[in-house]
Amino acid sequence: xxxxxxxxxxxxxxxxxxxxxxxxxxxxxxxxxxxxxxxxxxxxxxxxxxxxxxxxxxxxxxxxxxxxxxxxxxxxxxxxxxxxxxxxxxxxxxxxxxxxxxxxxxxxxxxxxxxxxxxxxxxxxxxxxxxxxxxxxxxxxxxxxxxxxxxxxxxxxxxxxxxxxxxxxxxxxxxxxxxxxxxxxxxxxxxxxxxxxxxxxxxxxxxxxxxxxxxxxxxxxxxxxxxxxxxxxxxxxxxxxxxxxxxxxxxxxxxxxxxxxxxxxxxxxxxxxxxxxxxxxxxxxxxxxxxxxxxxxxxxxxxxxxxxxxxxxxxxxxxxxxxxxxxxxxxxxxxxxxxxxxxxxxxxxxxxxxxxxxxxxx
Numbered sequence: 001x002x003x004x005x006x007x008x009x010x011x012x013x014x015x016x017x018x019x020x021x022x023x024x025x026x027x028x029x030x031x032x033x034x035x036x037x038x039x040x041x042x043x044x045x046x047x048x049x050x051x052x053x054x055x056x057x058x059x060x061x062x063x064x065x066x067x068x069x070x071x072x073x074x075x076x077x078x079x080x081x082x083x084x085x086x087x088x089x090x091x092x093x094x095x096x097x098x099x100x101x102x103x104x105x106x107x108x109x110x111x112x113x114x115x116x117x118x119x120x121x122x123x124x125x126x127x128x129x130x131x132x133x134x135x136x137x138x139x140x141x142x143x144x145x146x147x148x149x150x151x152x153x154x155x156x157x158x159x160x161x162x163x164x165x166x167x168x169x170x171x172x173x174x175x176x177x178x179x180x181x182x183x184x185x186x187x188x189x190x191x192x193x194x195x196x197x198x199x200x201x202x203x204x205x206x207x208x209x210x211x212x213x214x215x216x217x218x219x220x221x222x223x224x225x226x227x228x229x230x231x232x233x234x235x236x237x238x239x240x241x242x243x244x245x246x247x248x249x250x251x252x253x254x255x256x257x258x259x260x261x262x263x264x265x266x267x268x269x270x271x272x273x274x275x276x277x278x279x280x281x282x283x284x285x286x287x288x289x290x291x292x293x294x295x296x297x298x299x300x301x302x303x304x305x306x307x308x309x310x311x312x313x314x315x316x317x318x319x320x321x322x323x324x325x326x327x328x329x330x331x332x333x334x335x336x337x338x339x340x341x342x343x344x345x346x347x348x349x350x351x352x353x354x355x356x357x358x359x360x361x362x
Contacts, residue, residue, distance in 0.1 A: 001017070001018060001019075001020060001134060001135040001136050002015055002016070002017060002018075002134065002135055002338055003015070003016060003018045003056045003115070003124075003131070003133060003134030003135070003338075004056065004057075004058070004133040004134070004338060004341045005018070005054050005055070005056055005117075005124060006044075006045045006053060006054060006055050006056070006057060006127070007053060007054045008053065009045065009046055009047030009053070010045075010046050010047060012342045013045065013133070013341055013342055013345075015338060015339055015341075016117060016118075017117075017118040017119065018056070018115055018116060018117055018118055018124060018134065019115070019116050019117075019118050020114055020115060020134075020136055020137075020138055021114035021115075021116075021138060022067065022069075022138070023067055023068065023069035023138050024069050024070075024108060025069045025070040025071050026069055026070070026071050026072060026107075026108075026140060026141050027068075027069040027072070027108075027109065027138055027139065027140055027141060028065055028067065028068045028069065028072055028075055028081075028138070028139060028140075028141050028144050029065070029066045029067040029068075029136060029137070029138050030061075030063045030064065030065055030066060030081055030083055030136065030137050030138075030139070030144060031063050031064050031065075031066045031135065031136050031360075032061050032062070032063035032083070032132060032134070032135060032136060032137060032360050033062055033063045033064065033153035033154065033157075033359065033360060033361070034061065034062055034063070034153050034154040034156075034157040034335075034357050034358065034359050034360065035058045035059075035060060035061040035132040035133060035157055035357070035358045035360075036060040036061075036157050036158055036160075036161070036162065036189075036332075036355045036356065036357045036358070037060075037341075037344050037345055037348050037353075037355065037356045037357070037358070038059065038060050038161050038162065038189070039188070039189075039190075039256075039348070040059070040128065040161075040279060041057040041058055041059065041060075041127075041128070041133070041345075042345055042348060042349065043256075043279070043281060044057050044127060044128065045057055045345075048281035048282065049281065049282055050282065051125065051127075052125045053125065054117075054122070054124050054125065055124060055125035055126075055127040055131075056115055056124050056125070056126070056127050056131035056132075056133055056134055057127035057128055057131070057132075057133055058127065058128070058130060058131060058132035058133030058134065058358075059083075059084070059085040059127075059128035059129070059130040059132055059160065059161060060084075060132070060157055060158065060160040060161040060162060061082075061083040061130065061132035061137065061157050061160055062080070062081065062082045062083060062147075062153040062154075062156040062157040062159070062160065063080075063081065063083065063136075063137075063153060063360075064078065064079070064080055064081070064153075065077050065078060065079040065080075065081050065144065065146075066136065068141070069141070071141075072141045074141070074146070074311070075141060075144055075146055079146040080146065080147050080148070080149050080151065080153060080156070081144040081145060081146050081147065082144070082145050082147055082156050082157070082159045082160050082310075082314055083130060083132060083137060083139055083143055083144050083160055084130075084143050084144075084145070084160040084161065084164065084305075084308075084310050084314075085128045085129045085130050085143065085160075085161070085305070086100055086101055086103075086142070086143060086305055086308060086310050087103060087107060087109075087110075087129055087139075087140045087142055087143050088100035088101075088103040088105075088142045088310075089103055089104075089105035089107075089142070090142070092104040092105050098309060099307070100142075100308065100309050100310065101304045101305045101307060101308060102304070107140050109126060109129065109138070109139070109140055110129070113125060113126040113131075114126065114138045115131055115134075129143070130143065133338070133341060133358065135338070135360050142310070142311075143310075145310050145311055145314045145315070147159075147314065147315075147318055148318065148322075151318060151321070151322075152328075152329065154332060154335060154357050154359055155321075155328035155329045155331070155332065156318075156328070157357060158189070158328055158331055158332070158355055158357075159314050159317055159318070159328070161190075161305070162189040162190050162193055162331070162355060163193045163196075163317055163326070163328070163331075164305060164306045164308045164310070164313060164314070164317070165190050165193070165277060165303075165305050165306045165308075166189075166190040166191060166192065166193025166194040166195075166196070166197060166252075166254060166277065166306065167193045167194065167196055167197030167200065167306060167317065167326075168197070168303070168305065168306015168307055168308045168313060169194055169197065169252055169254075169275050169277045169303040169306050169307070170182070170194050170197030170198050170200075170201055170203075170250075170252065170275075171197050171200065171201060171306075172303075172306055172307040172308065172309075172313070173275055173301060173303035173306065173307040174250055174252075174273065174275050174301070174303075176197070176198060176201040176203050176249075176250055177201065177202070178201065178202030178203070179202065179203070179204060180201070180203045180204075180249045180250060181203065181204065181205055181207075181243045181246070181248040181249045181250070182198040182203040182205070182206045182207070182248060182249065182250045182251075182252065183207045183208075183209060183239065183248050183250070183251045183252070183264075183267050184198065184206070184207070184208050184209065184219070184224070184251075184252045184254060185209045185210075185230060185251065185252065185253045185254065185255060185260045185263065185264060186209070186210060186253065186254040186255035186257075186260060186278060187208045187209075187210040187212075187215045187216065187218060187219040187222075187224075187254075188210075188215065188254065188255070188354065189331060189354050189355045190254040190277060190278065191208070191210070191215075191219070191252075191254035191255070192215075192218060192219060192222045192331065192354060193222075193331075194252045194254055194277065195208055195219050195222045195223050195224050196222050196223055196326055196327065198223065198252075199222070199223030200320065200325060200326070203250075204225065205225040205226055205242050205243055205248075206223060206224045206225050206226070207224065207225070207226045207227065207228065207239060207242060207243075207248070208220075208224035208226070208227045208228075209227070209228055209229070209230040209235075210227070210229075210230065211229065211230065211231065212351060215351075215354075216228075216229075218354065221327075221330070222327060222330075225242070226242045230260065230263060235263075235267070236266060236267060239267055246269050247267055247268055247269035247272065248267060248268060248269060248272060249268070249269065249271070249272050249273070250268070250272065250273055250274075250275065251264040251265075251267050251268055251272070251273075251274045251275070252275045252277055253274065253275070253276050253277060253278055254277045254278045255278040256278040256279050256280035256281065256284070257278070257280070258280065258284050258285070258286050260278070261274075261276060261280075261286040262286045262287060262288065265288045265289075265292070265293070265298070265300070268298055269296070270296040270297065270298070271296065271297050271298065272296075272298050272299075273298060273299040273300070273301055274298075274299070274300045274301065275301045275302075275303050276300065276301070276302050276303065277303050277306075288300070331354050331355045332354070332355055332356075332357050333347075333352070333353035333354050333355060333356055334347065334353060334356050334357070335356075335357050335358075335359045336356060336357070336358055336359070337358070337359065337360075338358055338360060341358055344356040344357075344358060
């Protein structure tokens, strides 16, 4: 099968013929229909977080189950499935508390990659525990969730990360309630889904901040009630003007920028919280005034993958899509074959896309 391989950080991916080991007990093989380009994949390929090369990245995917290993009961060949990077055992201390994204178990796939180069037998890193920039994947069974056959698989792929992370940060990590006030900093693929999550929760107002006018306009289509340029000197006063004279209850930072993380603490009111969703490169630090956090009983919270429980949350998001309360198709800017993955990545880097999607067999 073909895969896009990263052989040097910051260089173009190469399309190569690779072999994929069959699924072992507790694993599944999925023939992919689509894999979206997430900023995390780009940051890994650029070397922002280090890692072992050569590697196959990609983790926001959907396809059709081809084969299941021994002991897998919730999936069967022919099922349509969303494939995520969240791998959970269900019984470690974290999983027992419902925190599947913090699962502590070491799986066989963590120790031995199923990917090798066909011509040489060279082992390839199983990037982001998924390696979905490829025609097929083998993943731990907990990473795949069956979905209805009538859900388009290119849109369903977005449920694996962008939607799960953005909406989940609002609905799961923060538990935003009806009438809470929300600011979302950054309205790319994850940020727009934080906006959607806030709308689903009944938040009001929902203020979207982005440098790009086009992305601010997109945020209005996805549920934002107001937008603004985050570089505005009068931003706190603007927030007060649309929120009854108050700063907001929640600020979701969906970009990995130091400036956004520092700005966020200036936009929350008494009892408010900042939720850090975007992942900065290693070594980035941000500063804040802890006296204000203590005096106003404010909080800074991290959110990994929307604190998701994939077999609970993905069906709920699918239902919201079927009821037309959640947009998926509108998130896709363009579709590319695997051979054009570098063009798809470059468009994302230039800020031209909400989500670009690699489609297989196109």
